[in-house]
Amino acid sequence: MTTTTLNRYPQYASDFEALTAEDVGPAWLTNLRLHAWGRFQELGLPIARRGNEKWKYTDARPLANVAFGHAPDLEPETGAGRDAVAGAVALPPDWVNLVFVDGGFSPALSSPVDDGWYAGSLAGALDNRQSLLEEHLSRQASFDDDGFVALNTAFLRDGALVHIPRSFAAPRPVQLVFVTTGRRQPRVTYPRTLVVAEADCEVSLVETYISLTDERFLTNAVTEIAVGDGANVTHNRLLLESLDAYHVGVSRVYQATDSSFASASFAKGAALGRNDFQALLDGPGANCTLNGLYFTTGSQHMDNFINIDHAQPHCTSRLLYKGILDGKSRAVFGGNVTVRKEAQKTDAQQTDKNLLLSPEAEVDSKPSLLIYADDVKCGHGATAGHIDADTLFYMRSRGLDVATASQLLIHAFASEIIDTVELEPLRDYLDARFMEAIPDATLPMGRT
Amino acid sequence: MTEQTNQNPILTVNNLRVSVEDQEILRGVDLSVNAGEVHAIMGPNGSGKSTLANSLAGRPEYTITAGEVSYQGENLLEMEPEDRARAGVFLAFQYPVELPGVRAWQFLKAAVDARRTARGEEEMSAREFDRMLREKVQMVEIDPELTRRAVNEGFSGGEKKRNEILQMAMLDPTLALLDETDSGLDIDALRIVSDGVNKLRRLDNAIVLVTHYQRILNYITPDFVHVLVDGRIVRSGGPELAHELEEKGYDWVREGVG
Numbered sequence: 001m002t003t004t005t006l007n008r009y010p011q012y013a014s015d016f017e018a019l020t021a022e023d024v025g026p027a028w029l030t031n032l033r034l035h036a037w038g039r040f041q042e043l044g045l046p047i048a049r050r051g052n053e054k055w056k057y058t059d060a061r062p063l064a065n066v067a068f069g070h071a072p073d074l075e076p077e078t079g080a081g082r083d084a085v086a087g088a089v090a091l092p093p094d095w096v097n098l099v100f101v102d103g104g105f106s107p108a109l110s111s112p113v114d115d116g117w118y119a120g121s122l123a124g125a126l127d128n129r130q131s132l133l134e135e136h137l138s139r140q141a142s143f144d145d146d147g148f149v150a151l152n153t154a155f156l157r158d159g160a161l162v163h164i165p166r167s168f169a170a171p172r173p174v175q176l177v178f179v180t181t182g183r184r185q186p187r188v189t190y191p192r193t194l195v196v197a198e199a200d201c202e203v204s205l206v207e208t209y210i211s212l213t214d215e216r217f218l219t220n221a222v223t224e225i226a227v228g229d230g231a232n233v234t235h236n237r238l239l240l241e242s243l244d245a246y247h248v249g250v251s252r253v254y255q256a257t258d259s260s261f262a263s264a265s266f267a268k269g270a271a272l273g274r275n276d277f278q279a280l281l282d283g284p285g286a287n288c289t290l291n292g293l294y295f296t297t298g299s300q301h302m303d304n305f306i307n308i309d310h311a312q313p314h315c316t317s318r319l320l321y322k323g324i325l326d327g328k329s330r331a332v333f334g335g336n337v338t339v340r341k342e343a344q345k346t347d348a349q350q351t352d353k354n355l356l357l358s359p360e361a362e363v364d365s366k367p368s369l370l371i372y373a374d375d376v377k378c379g380h381g382a383t384a385g386h387i388d389a390d391t392l393f394y395m396r397s398r399g400l401d402v403a404t405a406s407q408l409l410i411h412a413f414a415s416e417i418i419d420t421v422e423l424e425p426l427r428d429y430l431d432a433r434f435m436e437a438i439p440d441a442t443l444p445m446g447r448t
Numbered sequence: 449m450t451e452q453t454n455q456n457p458i459l460t461v462n463n464l465r466v467s468v469e470d471q472e473i474l475r476g477v478d479l480s481v482n483a484g485e486v487h488a489i490m491g492p493n494g495s496g497k498s499t500l501a502n503s504l505a506g507r508p509e510y511t512i513t514a515g516e517v518s519y520q521g522e523n524l525l526e527m528e529p530e531d532r533a534r535a536g537v538f539l540a541f542q543y544p545v546e547l548p549g550v551r552a553w554q555f556l557k558a559a560v561d562a563r564r565t566a567r568g569e570e571e572m573s574a575r576e577f578d579r580m581l582r583e584k585v586q587m588v589e590i591d592p593e594l595t596r597r598a599v600n601e602g603f604s605g606g607e608k609k610r611n612e613i614l615q616m617a618m619l620d621p622t623l624a625l626l627d628e629t630d631s632g633l634d635i636d637a638l639r640i641v642s643d644g645v646n647k648l649r650r651l652d653n654a655i656v657l658v659t660h661y662q663r664i665l666n667y668i669t670p671d672f673v674h675v676l677v678d679g680r681i682v683r684s685g686g687p688e689l690a691h692e693l694e695e696k697g698y699d700w701v702r703e704g705v706g
Contacts, residue, residue, distance in 0.1 A: 389509070396544035397505050398555070398615065399533035399562035408558065412549025412598070 036153035068188035157193030182213025257283030296329035491676035534566035536622030642667030
């Protein structure tokens with residue numbers, strides 16, 4: 001097994017060897033990385049087409065077949081200057097913005113905070129917050145059964161850390177921007193984010209993935225968020241990389257008693273995108289909202305694999321994902337809302353809605369509830385449809401041309417998710433980014 | 449109004465034949481509507497009343513197989529539905545469509561602006577639009593809150609119909625086609641809808657009112673009544689024809705045809 005994996009992924013193996021040779025981190029981190037690498041050698045990437053339920057509708061082989069090289073630059077050149085980054089993403093000056101260029105933290109482009117609360121690079125926290133890192137890193141995102149997480153962890157040497165102490169309300173939103181430039185190809189980056197929100201704190205987070213290159217690259221991102229008792233965390237994840245990107249994002253959220261976590265994931269980029277998002281509701285009274293909006297066109301493939309695990313009673317979860325699909329693109333919605341035996345009085349809703357703009361676009365939507373408790377309120381549903389001919393005629397009969405009518409309908413469809421974003425600059429930015437993507441003359445696919 | 453001598457034709461329909469999914473529904477309809485007139489088209493279910501109204505508004509799945517339609521001197525059949533609307537044709541739908549997430553005021557603003565832009569006018573200012581909307585909302589006695597909600601979403605049947613009349617009032621059409629606007633309305637809603645239509649009656653516009661029942665004609669007095677049976681107008685007359693139909697039923701005209 002080990003030899004096969006090594007033979008299959010020689011690039012990863014030699015990169016890992018190079019990294020280990022120059023490694024100077026603390027022993028626990030070195031051990032963690034060695035363990036993760038060992039596990040990756042056993043697991044490989046999830047390319048099996050049979051019995052691979054987690055990747056049932058997404059073929060990872062195109063991604064596995066490219067020898068993506070890791071090119072760590074501890075001192076990243078700022079080839080991606082502030083202007084280039086600012087042109088691609090909303091960077092409000094009153095936010096804490098942490099910018100990572102090709103995997104490396106860019107102090108020049110960032111405005112970190114270390115003032116009772118911390119928002120900065122992981123490596124920069126090794127001196128003062130080592131026990132926190134040792135306790136939380138790799139705790140939520142297990143690499144036992146996930147080759148991508150194993151690989152990310154094996155290459156873990158920097159990333160973002162956000163630490164909000166008990167009863168503290170972060171006064172500014174924190175945005176993490178991961179930029180891939182076109183400096184060396186084909187390239188892989190391993191963005192790693194750890195958020196520790198202690199009891200009764202508040203923070204608003206934005207994770208943004210962009211690229212400044214048309215070359216193919218891989219982003220293998222892992223985010224871990226621990227939400228303490230009574231803490232309130234809002235989160236937005238933006239996948240806005242180029243249409244040639246491969247992106248595998250794994251997000252793991254842990255929620256304690258009476259905590260509240262509300263997240264919206266927006267995906268517009270990537271040739272092959274995967275948003276694997278999992279929330280564990282591990283304390284009574286926790287409240288979780290996972291929203292999502294994905295727009296795909298051309299031959300894009302976007303896979304949302306969203307799981308909510310109700311492990312304790314009296315928790316509430318709301319899951320609403322919406323897709324707009326054009327061209328020959330394909331989207332997947334999968335995952336489970338699991339209600340364990342102990343999780344009585346669970347209130348859970350899981351919905352996926354899709355608007356198909358082209359007859360060749362396809363969606364595989366498989367929402368699923370696994371309920372082991374007997375006193376719960378749960379529901380789920382999925383829809384997929386074209387713009388309806390009656391609807392279009394109704395709008396045209398009021399003087400709106402086909403393009404205007406379609407835009408109005410698509411915008412309204414997307415707004416339900418975009419409007420949940422509380423940060424106004426972000427909401428405006430997303431509105432503009434998604435509307436610019438909508439084709440001008442969308443033709444009806446109904447009976448006309 | 450009928451005794452006007454200087455007649456100004458708004459709509460002229462000649463031998464109109466229309467098929468839906470290869471089935472012929474209208475089999476040669478003739479109709480002339482002048483400015484200032486209200487015409488009622490009556491007929492039993494399946495006679496083609498709604499097909500006539502929808503064909504005139506340009507519903508794409510209706511195929512015109514023969515005939516001509518002239519609207520203010522232009523060939524209506526060559527115009528796209530949105531161009532007909534911008535030129536002043538309005539269809540009040542029998543089953544108004546829900547537009548999830550599209551707010552009613554936003555939709556109305558887009559519609560009003562589309563019509564104005566087509567006439568070479570500027571888009572309406574937000575202030576002017578608000579003022580006009582408030583005025584028309586009062587006229588059709590609709591809850592102003594509905595204009596802030598998604599178009600027709602969660603509206604009651606009566607609210608949907610009143611919303612159609614609100615749209616009509618906002619767009620101020622030259623030719624209004626009302627497709628069974630009275631169906632499913634209780635007596636209060638019927639009165640409100642009829643009042644709204646009556647207020648929009650002018651010497652320079654025309655209304656074609658499609659209905660199954662004579663009831664609405666107690667509130668809106670037509671200048672002409674036409675009876676449509678099996679895709680043809682079999683009888684035309686004044687308002688008294690509606691009462692006769694009410695008394696004798698559609699079988700009476702059917703027998704007359706036979």
